[in-house]
Amino acid sequence: MRVPTHPTLQRQQLDARVRRLQARGPVLAASLVTIARRCGRPGCHCATGTLHVGHYLTRSVAGKTHTVYVPVDLVDEVRGWIAEYRRLRELIQESTQLALAQIRGHVTVRKRRAGRA
Numbered sequence: 001m002r003v004p005t006h007p008t009l010q011r012q013q014l015d016a017r018v019r020r021l022q023a024r025g026p027v028l029a030a031s032l033v034t035i036a037r038r039c040g041r042p043g044c045h046c047a048t049g050t051l052h053v054g055h056y057l058t059r060s061v062a063g064k065t066h067t068v069y070v071p072v073d074l075v076d077e078v079r080g081w082i083a084e085y086r087r088l089r090e091l092i093q094e095s096t097q098l099a100l101a102q103i104r105g106h107v108t109v110r111k112r113r114a115g116r117a
Contacts, residue, residue, distance in 0.1 A: 001094050003101045007109050014098040017091050027088060028081035030059035032070065 004010055036051035038044075046052050055070040057078065070078050 001097060003097050005101075005105070007102060007105050010098050010102050010105070014095060014102065017095045017098065021088065021091055021095070023084060023088060025084055026081045027085045028057070028078065029085050030057040030082060032057055032075070032078055032082060
């Protein structure tokens with residue numbers, strides 16, 4: 001993201017991002033992975049052909065990876081939750097950059113205003 005140098009533009013962009021920071025639905029900080037595997041039964045079709053496909057959520061909790069099975073009928077919904085988390089995370093990062101730019105430029109703005117008075 002390109003951060004503008006003018007403080008008014010910084011403030012406008014920061015306010016716009018803050019307005020968009022409301023979650024539109026559930027938020028899920030995890031990754032969805034698809035795993036294809038064999039079940040181990042010798043007579044199953046996966047022993048010689050198509051593997052069984054499963055969807056799993058992975059996330060880190062206290063430095064350890066936790067995995068949760070996701071039923072097929074929930075996969076699309078869970079993808080939406082993860083996308084919402086990523087959207088909010090990006091907005092937070094952009095807001096942070098804009099806020100830091102305002103803090104850095106605060107002294108310059110005060111000096112300009114003091115010179116005009």
